[in-house]
Amino acid sequence: MSVxxxxxxGAIPGVSEGIAMVSMETIQGWSGLDDKTGLVIERGxxxxxxxxxxxxxxxxxxxxSNGWSCHFHAARVSGIGPAALVFPKMDSRTGxxxxxxxxxxxxxxxxxxxxxIRTGDLVRVDGNKGTVEIIQRSKPETQQN
Amino acid sequence: xxxxxDKEKQMMDGSEGSLKQKAMENIVSYANVLGAEExxxxxxxxxxxxxxxxxxALQSDNIxxxxxxxxxxxxxxxxxxxxxCYSQSDVGPMCPFNxxxxxxxxxxxxxxxNYLNRYLHSGVNLVGSCVPYLVGFxxxxxxxxxxxxxxxxxxxxxxxxxxxxxxxxxxxxxxAVCGRTPLWGLHIMENRKGTHVFDIECPSETVLDWxxxxxxxxxxxxxxxxxxxxxxxxxxxxxxxxxxxxxxxxTGGPEMCHIVGVTPEARxxxxxxxxxxxxxxxxxxxxxxxxxxxxxxxxGRSRLDYISLGCPHYTIDQMRQVATxxxxxxxxxxxxxxxxxxxxIKETSDRCGYTKAIEDAGGIVLTSSCPLTSEKKPRGAETxxxxxxxxxxxxxxxxxSKVWFGSMEDCLRSAVTGFWEGE
Numbered sequence: 001m002s003v004x005x006x007x008x009x010g011a012i013p014g015v016s017e018g019i020a021m022v023s024m025e026t027i028q029g030w031s032g033l034d035d036k037t038g039l040v041i042e043r044g045x046x047x048x049x050x051x052x053x054x055x056x057x058x059x060x061x062x063x064x065s066n067g068w069s070c071h072f073h074a075a076r077v078s079g080i081g082p083a084a085l086v087f088p089k090m091d092s093r094t095g096x097x098x099x100x101x102x103x104x105x106x107x108x109x110x111x112x113x114x115x116x117i118r119t120g121d122l123v124r125v126d127g128n129k130g131t132v133e134i135i136q137r138s139k140p141e142t143q144q145n
Numbered sequence: 146x147x148x149x150x151d152k153e154k155q156m157m158d159g160s161e162g163s164l165k166q167k168a169m170e171n172i173v174s175y176a177n178v179l180g181a182e183e184x185x186x187x188x189x190x191x192x193x194x195x196x197x198x199x200x201x202a203l204q205s206d207n208i209x210x211x212x213x214x215x216x217x218x219x220x221x222x223x224x225x226x227x228x229x230c231y232s233q234s235d236v237g238p239m240c241p242f243n244x245x246x247x248x249x250x251x252x253x254x255x256x257x258x259n260y261l262n263r264y265l266h267s268g269v270n271l272v273g274s275c276v277p278y279l280v281g282f283x284x285x286x287x288x289x290x291x292x293x294x295x296x297x298x299x300x301x302x303x304x305x306x307x308x309x310x311x312x313x314x315x316x317x318x319x320x321a322v323c324g325r326t327p328l329w330g331l332h333i334m335e336n337r338k339g340t341h342v343f344d345i346e347c348p349s350e351t352v353l354d355w356x357x358x359x360x361x362x363x364x365x366x367x368x369x370x371x372x373x374x375x376x377x378x379x380x381x382x383x384x385x386x387x388x389x390x391x392x393x394x395x396t397g398g399p400e401m402c403h404i405v406g407v408t409p410e411a412r413x414x415x416x417x418x419x420x421x422x423x424x425x426x427x428x429x430x431x432x433x434x435x436x437x438x439x440x441x442x443x444x445g446r447s448r449l450d451y452i453s454l455g456c457p458h459y460t461i462d463q464m465r466q467v468a469t470x471x472x473x474x475x476x477x478x479x480x481x482x483x484x485x486x487x488x489x490i491k492e493t494s495d496r497c498g499y500t501k502a503i504e505d506a507g508g509i510v511l512t513s514s515c516p517l518t519s520e521k522k523p524r525g526a527e528t529x530x531x532x533x534x535x536x537x538x539x540x541x542x543x544x545x546s547k548v549w550f551g552s553m554e555d556c557l558r559s560a561v562t563g564f565w566e567g568e
Contacts, residue, residue, distance in 0.1 A: 011178040026368050026398060032542075035199060041542045061368040062311070063398035064539075066295045067193070069313025070215075074202035077214065091369055091398065092330065095178045096313030099171055100218055105178065 004116055010130035011090065012098050012105035017124045017135065018056040018083035021047055024114050028064035033071040038080030046119075051080070056123045058086040058113050058132075062093025069093060073100040084125035086113060086132050106132050147176040147327070148183050156323050164225065167217050168322035175316060181327035185289045185308075188230050190321035191277045193293035193314040194264040195237025196257040198520055208263055216318040225267050228321040232269040233282050235293045236518045237261065240511040241273070247483070247511055248521045269321075273513030274487030276387065276458045284309070286409065289332055291320040295394035296457060296535070300386065302401045303408045308332045311400050331400055337410060338419035339373030339403045341366050347431045349378040352388050353532070353552040354434075359389030360534040361429050361437045363396030370424070373403040373417045377428075380407065387457050392534035438568065441537040441550035443528075445565070448479065450526035452560050453516050454553060455485030456533035461493050463553065467508070468499035470557045476507035477563030481523040488512040508560070516540060530565060532556045 023046050027033065032042035033052065040047040052075065062068040075081040085105040087094045098105040104127035113132065117123060120138025125131075155161060156169040176184060200215040213219040237257060240247060244254040265271055272280050275294045278301060284290040286306030292298055293314045301307040308331055312320075320326045331337055343362055348354045358378075366372045372393075381389065381404070393399060403411035411417035454467065467484055476482045484503055486494065491512050494500045500510045516522060517539050522529070530549040531537045537550035549559075551567030558566040 009180070012174075028395070028539075035202065043542050061398060063363075063368065064295065064395055066293050066298070066311045066317075067199070067314050068311070069315060070193075070197075070199045073215065073218075073313075073315065074199040077202040089369060090179050092179075092310035092312045092316075092400065093398065095175055096316045098178045099174045100313065100315050102218070107178070108180070 004134045006109050006111045006113060006116060006132045008106045008109035008130045008132065010127040011107045012102065013127045014104035015124065015126045015128065016056070016084040016104045017122065018054050020058055020117050020119055020121045020123045021050060021052065021055045022058040022114065022117050022119045023047060024060050026059055026061045026063040032064065033075065035071040035074035035078065038075055052082050053080040054083045056084045056086060056125055057082045058117060059094070061087060061089065061091045062097065066093070069097040069100050072097045076101050076103070086125060088113060106130050147173055147181055149173070153184060153325060163221070164223050164227070165323050167219050167223055168319040169325070171218060171315070171319045172323060172325050172327070176327035176329070179327050179329045181329035183328045184325040185328040185332055187289050187291055187320045187324050187326050189282060189284050189288070189290040190228065190230055190232040190317055191235055191282055191290070191292035191294060191297065192232055192264070192269060192317045192321055194234035194261060194269060194271070196253070196260045197238050197518070208259060212263070216315055218315065225263060225318070225322070228268045229324040230321060232321045233272045233277055234261070234264060234269055235273070235277070236275050236514045237273055238519050239514050239521070241513055242488070243509065243511050246509050247519065248524065272487065272489065274458050275515070276487055279460060280487050280489050287334065289326060291317045291326055293317050296387070296391035298400045299390035299394055299402055302331055303403060304386065306409050311394070311398065337371065337401055338421055339371045339411070339417045340424050341370040342373045342375050342418070342423045342426045344375050344426070344428045345377035346428050347434045349381070351552065352385050355381055355385035355389040356392050356534045357434045357437050358429060359391065359393035360396055360441070360538070361433045362402070363393040363399070364437065365427055366397045366399055368398055370399060371401045371403070372399055373405065373411065373414070373423070375405050375414055384460055384463065388533065391457050392538070395535045395538050437534070438550070441534055441548070442568070443547040443549055447528050447547065447565055448563055449528050449530050449549070449559055449565055450479070451481050451523050451529040452531070452556050453483045453485065453529070453536065454532050454556055456515050456517070456531065456536045458490065459484065459486040461490050464490065464494040464499045465497065466553065467557065468502035470554065471506035471508060472502050474506050474561050476560045480560055480563045481526065482508040482560040484508055484510050485515050486510070486512055522546070530556050530559055
């Protein structure tokens with residue numbers, strides 16, 4: 001049952017669904033994502049300890065090392081990468097990460113995803129049409145910003 | 146969709162070979178992701194060369210297979226045999242000369258050498274440093290470059306008006322091969338005006354002061370911002386900014402940072418911000434600095450297993466300072482001291498006797514890598530100290546070690562006593 005659809009621009013084509021991991025905080029690549037396990041290891045990050053495998057990552061952008069992309073690349077090659085990527089606005093780190101991860105990616109969103117989507121929601125990312133759709137809301141106790 | 150010139154279309158259709166074709170395909174995909182309308186010509190590439198750990202995800206012993214996928218995202222085998230612009234290597238996963246003094250095996254060393262030789266034969270100069278601008282890589286104002294080093298983006302954009310981004314490691318290879326990158330963002334001079342203004346109300350005398358200023362601004366500046374240091378600071382030099390921008394790039398994402406009166410696109414505050422009203426103003430206070438220092442420090446006076454200096458790689462003057470301090474002293478038997486620099490700088494350090502002074506004291510001089518990119522530390526080391534906010538920040542999560550951070554002198558005094566002697 002579709003609750004909300006956000007329109008944007010398709011950056012990498014394809015359609016994918018997954019559980020959203022939503023954070024206004026950027027995540028660092030080096031010492032942020034362990035590309036051998038898919039776990040977020042950035043100290044103090046809301047995702048610390050969570051796995052990005054098959055998730056729909058919704059982040060404000062990238063930060064830290066120019067090696068940001070390689071961690072997502074390695075995770076994808078190892079089969080523990082995300083299902084889709086959503087960035088309200090692109091930057092160079094996330095741009096290269098989108099290309100090397102190769103999963104459906106949407107950007108330039110008309111609505112602020114941080115107001116609409118919560119971690120735990122099941123979302124569908126359509127990189128062909130450029131849309132992000134909430135398929136099912138998470139239960140209240142699993143919601144976090 | 147990005148518009149291509151005839152030359153770019155030729156590369157894209159395979160007329161210039163499958164390597165250039167794949168590189169162009171990736172650059173075009175990157176350009177379309179960003180929403181760029183056209184590409185620009187890249188004249189300098191600083192590349193993440195070596196048998197780096199992330200490349201092992203493919204679990205292959207075949208160099209061409211690994212490079213094809215991990216550099217070019219190609220499941221078809223490509224041979225990296227030619228770069229098309231001036232190219233220079235960044236740090237690798239080990240010091241290629243003193244690898245046995247940093248816990249690297251002969252097998253790992255041989256594998257890394259095979260990779261380095263491949264890059265060399267394609268035309269990459271094997272400099273092996275995160276401070277390319279100290280060793281010949283100097284793009285001028287308006288010149289488009291690519292780099293795999295986050296702080297080098299800040300240095301080269303801010304201090305010289307050159308044009309680069311924190312592109313991922315892979316994009317560096319694409320640009321080196323096809324000579325193009327998207328004409329977008331900071332590659333367009335009009336897009337480089339400051340958005341977030343910082344006034345400095347904390348000490349700004351020493352390298353440590355500037356490292357902490359950078360770390361703190363990075364913490365406070367939002368994603369996609371261009372910070373401007375407006376007033377209140379003592380005039381920095383390249384050594385202070387090397388450390389400051391390294392920490393700033395670590396905690397934030399800025400790819401440009403104006404310093405009024407110091408950087409060429411910020412000769413005045415008005416020039417730095419242009420016609421747009423900045424989005425926010427903030428002050429960096431001594432309390433903010435103290436907060437940063439506490440984030441980077443375990444606290445207490447502990448025995449130290451490992452001390453590493455030289456992130457970013459030390460200048461020849463920093464090597465001289467270390468040698469001067471350690472002359473006629475001994476590094477504590479229970480502490481390993483590493484001092485990192487670029488191989489070309491080490492040559493000068495050797496000739497000037499600085500390397501000998503450091504080694505006679507029991508220190509180890511290494512080049513072409515660092516604790517973070519090598520993922521190596523002395524066996525059993527659990528307590529570590531750095532004079533780099535960047536290393537201190539990054540090392541802790543992956544290693545589970547206890548970390549201290551202070552000035553070069555704090556670290557050197559600690560190396561001699563074997564205990565943390567800083568704050």
